[in-house]
Amino acid sequence: MSTTENAAVPGQFTLVLHSHLPWLAHHGRWPVGEEWLYQSWAATYLPVVEVLRTLAAEGRSHLLTLGITPVLAAQLDDPHCLAGMHHWLGNWQLRADEAALAGNLALGRHEHRLAAAALTEFEQHWRHGAAPVWRQLIDADAIELLGGPLAHPFQPLLDPRLRAFQLSEGLADAQLRWGHTPSGIWAPECGYTPGMEAGYAEAGVTHFMVDGPSLRGDTTLGRPVRDSEVIAFGRDLQVSYRVWSPKSGYPGHGAYRDFHHYDHDTGLKPSRVTGKTVAGPDKAPYDPELAAAAVQRDVDDFVQTVRERLIAESERIGRPALVVAAFDTELFGHWWHEGPQWLAQVLRALPEAGIEVGTLADARNRGYVGEPVQLGDSSWGSGKDWRVWAGDQVRDLVELNDDVVRLALDTVDKMRQDDQYDTALGRDRVADQLLREAILTVSSDWAFMVSKDSAAGYARDRAHRHAHAVREIAAAVGAGQRSKARQLAAGWAAADGLFPALDARRLRVPPAEGPT
Secondary structure (H helix, E strand, C coil): CCHHHHCCCCCEEEEEEEECCCCCCCCCCCCCCHHHHHHHHHHHHHHHHHHHHHHHHCCCCCCEEEEECHHHHHHHHCHHHHHHHHHHHHHHHHHHHHHHHCCCHHHHHHHHHHHHHHHHHHHHHCCCCCHHHHHHHHHCCCEEEEECCCCCECHHHCCHHHHHHHHHHHHHHHHHHHCCCCCEECCHHHCECCCHHHHHHHHCCCEEEECHHHHCCCCCCEEEECCCCCEEEECCHHHHHHHECCCCEHHHCCCCECCCCCECCCCECCEECCCCCCCHHHCCECCHHHHHHHHHHHHHHHHHHHHHHHHHHHHHHCCCCEEEEEEEHHHECCCECCHHHHHHHHHHHHHHCCCCECCHHHHHHCCCECCCECCCCECCCHHHCCHHHHCHHHHHHHHHHHHHHHHHHHHHHHHHHCHHHCHHHCCCHHHHHHHHHHHHHCEHHHHHHHHCCCCHHHHHHHHHHHHHHHHHHHHHHHCCCHHHHHHHHHHHHCCCCCCCCCCHHHCCCCCCCCCC
């Protein structure tokens, strides 16, 4: 870039990454299940953390805002998942060697290098879980960590009591794992309905993410929501879509590794995109050097895009502007093989181009805040409304969720009133598991997967499986069969024992009914 282009520009750029997978442990392996977790772990979480650790070692800080949902954090700390991941990485090396022996030497060598590096990274930094990894990055001021509700519910459709419980328990879970309670959250699916800001304020949340259209596209400043001091930050779609959009974006470049075409013998991906209309068998072989050149070109393009956007928006509003680009973390590596390379280079290139990089917390503290906004019902899904999670395709799941939540809450409330289930005597594992299964039932992922026709059968099965657990335990409680209820709860906890600190005693008592 020229000297003029390197001159400082007004405002701040913030990159926000949202890391999330539903609870997959003990619920299938292939084609949907734990394999999804291990692929994302290997392709995204390991290399992205390595990028951030390397940049922090260079003395760089406040690099980005990283959201990690409690349900993902639980899997990255889970002994079963840690053992499964170590085995998966070793198997990756074997598959790479198999490809080389079968005659695809370039693919085999490339994949073997990646697998060996991932295995070393995992064994050196991750064998005791991800919590120490995140703590190291927090302590180095490399990132701002966002938390969220326990298992990623679509909050606008959720009973307010369970909504509040999931959020408070999610923040408590972050404190236990990381020694840090996030002040910001990624609202699952960026879902919002008026009144949620009051719940955020009560839980100690100071800021959260929404999609750009929720702020009518004016995302250049954070906005206090309604009468609260809670700030909504909006995703700048013009900049975000430069990287990833429904129709275009960098990962579709012909030199990048193609995500969809597999070598069925090894499960590896041997091809580059080549062209959008080129069939899988006709795609050209992947060339890392060709891809590296494309990464550099796209880094330059993105930096220039951010620079121009900051200058234009600052001029428009008459003060330094904020630009927030937000993506699913899994884009970087899992979906876009070269994403971590791009991320490392762009986080170095932005400051060199005179662009101040900071976190959402930095933006709030530096005063990138405008006038209050009367935020309305919204999400970052199709249509920016609730259709993905409440449309006709998933009407049955909406009704299932309502029934299961009502049953779980009613049962826990009755247990509190029953001397046999006196929670003052200590935690009640039956009540805990009832809430745990209800929370898993209402995960937003199931409706999303059905609406998008992505492993819809698996998604429906998971929702109904957890709903069955609630009904089975609740029936035993209702029949006064305490021993059976304990046995059932323990059985379900063998697969769904995440969030061991979850405590049903902290569920709010239902509000007293007024006189009729």
